[in-house]
Amino acid sequence: MIPVILRLLALALLVLAFLWLIGMKIVARIADWIHFAAPCPVSFGWVLESPLRRWYLRKVPERIGFRVGERVLEIGPGLGVFTRQAAEHVGAAGQVVALDVQPEMARRLAHRMKIAGLEKVRIVVGNAEALPFVSGYFDRAFAVSVMAEVRNKTHAFSELYRALKGGGMLSITEEFLDPDYPFPAETSRRAGAAGFQFVQRAGGLWTYTSNFRKPAPEGVPVSEV
Numbered sequence: 001m002i003p004v005i006l007r008l009l010a011l012a013l014l015v016l017a018f019l020w021l022i023g024m025k026i027v028a029r030i031a032d033w034i035h036f037a038a039p040c041p042v043s044f045g046w047v048l049e050s051p052l053r054r055w056y057l058r059k060v061p062e063r064i065g066f067r068v069g070e071r072v073l074e075i076g077p078g079l080g081v082f083t084r085q086a087a088e089h090v091g092a093a094g095q096v097v098a099l100d101v102q103p104e105m106a107r108r109l110a111h112r113m114k115i116a117g118l119e120k121v122r123i124v125v126g127n128a129e130a131l132p133f134v135s136g137y138f139d140r141a142f143a144v145s146v147m148a149e150v151r152n153k154t155h156a157f158s159e160l161y162r163a164l165k166g167g168g169m170l171s172i173t174e175e176f177l178d179p180d181y182p183f184p185a186e187t188s189r190r191a192g193a194a195g196f197q198f199v200q201r202a203g204g205l206w207t208y209t210s211n212f213r214k215p216a217p218e219g220v221p222v223s224e225v
């Protein structure tokens, strides 16, 4: 009898969690229509850093495909779950620039990078919709669970396109548990509208990383992903 009750309880909890997620997604969709996306509060940092989240996103750096010596731009680093890994992958010959719209997030990230001995990571307070960088500077840009929070996504994708070199790569990772989760087709549509070419997608609906390339000028060879 007790196992049956426990099973029913577990099922009820799963259904409630599912309904909550769907409800949140509807609210987020409406917020997006009226351009009311808001950044994840600093007080939610513990969720971003939770061991469970780190575990199910553990393949993200590999899926992004950082290379030694690259100039990498991270949009919305939050507390730096992926910033540190980016810096370690590109090594001393590379450069990581992390841009976050919330000054307090950027301040905490700077503190963490200092403790980790990664002062070389450049942290910038700014908006993805108007990147404060010269055109064609970066080899790679990435964002993990960020794009849904950006109010004007069209501007942000265009800015990422501008900031990358010809042949440069853009990686967008999204996770289903994020209330504003955009489906892969939506991410591809937005990136495509900015001029990016779809290269590949890794993962499933639960968490995916889509990689895009800014086309290289004619005659310039590009390396494989």
Ligand SMILES: C[S@@+](CC[C@H](N)C(=O)[O-])C[C@H]1O[C@@H](n2cnc3c(N)ncnc32)[C@H](O)[C@@H]1O
Pocket (backbone or CB within 6 Å): 038, 039, 040, 048, 075, 076, 077, 078, 079, 080, 081, 082, 099, 100, 101, 102, 105, 126, 127, 128, 129, 143, 144, 145, 146, 149, 150, 151
């Ligand atoms: C859900 S958190 C993800 C943090 C980190 N990427 C991670 O996966 O742990 C989203 C981050 O994007 C930042 N953000 C939201 N809108 C932004 C924008 N328009 N420009 C730059 N950063 C933004 C937020 O401040 C927050 O730090």
